[in-house]
Amino acid sequence: NAGVTQTPKFRVLKTGQSMTLLCAQDMNHEYxxxxxxxxxxxxxxxxxxxxxxxxxxxxxxxxYNVSRLKKQNFLLGLESAAPSQTSVYxxxxxxxxxxxxxxxxxxxxxVV
Amino acid sequence: SQQGEEDPQxxxxxxxxxxxxxxSYKTSINNLQWYRQNSGxxxxxxxxxxxxxxxxxxxxxxxxxxxxxxxxxxxxxASRAADTASYFCATGPSGxxxxxxxxxxxxxxxHP
Numbered sequence: 001n002a003g004v005t006q007t008p009k010f011r012v013l014k015t016g017q018s019m020t021l022l023c024a025q026d027m028n029h030e031y032x033x034x035x036x037x038x039x040x041x042x043x044x045x046x047x048x049x050x051x052x053x054x055x056x057x058x059x060x061x062x063x064y065n066v067s068r069l070k071k072q073n074f075l076l077g078l079e080s081a082a083p084s085q086t087s088v089y090x091x092x093x094x095x096x097x098x099x100x101x102x103x104x105x106x107x108x109x110x111v112v
Numbered sequence: 113s114q115q116g117e118e119d120p121q122x123x124x125x126x127x128x129x130x131x132x133x134x135x136s137y138k139t140s141i142n143n144l145q146w147y148r149q150n151s152g153x154x155x156x157x158x159x160x161x162x163x164x165x166x167x168x169x170x171x172x173x174x175x176x177x178x179x180x181x182x183x184x185x186x187x188x189x190a191s192r193a194a195d196t197a198s199y200f201c202a203t204g205p206s207g208x209x210x211x212x213x214x215x216x217x218x219x220x221x222x223h224p
Binding site: 004031033035040041042043044045048050056058090092094096097098099100101102103104105106 | 142143145147153154155156157160162200202204208209210211212213214215216217
């Protein structure tokens with residue numbers, strides 16, 4: 001009964017370093033999403049996927065890449081981290097259209 | 113770009129009182145959803161109302177939707193200290209893929 005699992009929960013990066021955030025869901029959901037949450041700005045969509053092997057850009061995709069090689073996993077990559085990418089990152093999944101999201105517990109990333 | 117804008121930004125009430133939060137949006141939608149976020153945690157889906165529905169209930173929650181005014185309200189009746197959290201409205205735009213657009217949220221504090 002895990003739902004959506006995000007790893008890691010916390011990370012500190014130096015400017016220019018790279019990292020991958022992993023999201024795994026066990027509900028057989030088709031759609032998966034990566035959002036970032038910054039103070040006072042709500043959540044903004046980075047990238048999303050509507051099925052295995054598909055990805056698409058959201059509202060704020062620059063500086064991020066994603067892959068969905070398996071239906072249950074959605075990876076978010078930062079190739080060269082910048083301080084502006086300091087944020088809390090949330091992964092979510094939904095069955096299809098007109099369903100609520102199930103969110104992971106988030107990854108708090110600090111870029112120094 | 114934020115689709116939903118919540119009002120008020122912050123709300124402080126006593127246990128037992130009702131809490132009302134409002135959300136306005138700009139474009140046509142398939143559905144509108146409300147989420148709760150406790151401090152430092154992921155978002156939890158509360159309720160989804162479709163564009164052809166006007167009112168929906170779930171336990172102590174009542175949601176209304178007025179598509180002519182592009183607005184929604186969330187009413188929490190008989191509030192408890194455990195309801196203290198941030199509440200977000202999110203709109204599912206017409207066009208599919210359930211790409212939710214979140215507002216900045218309302219911070220609710222319920223005092224014992």
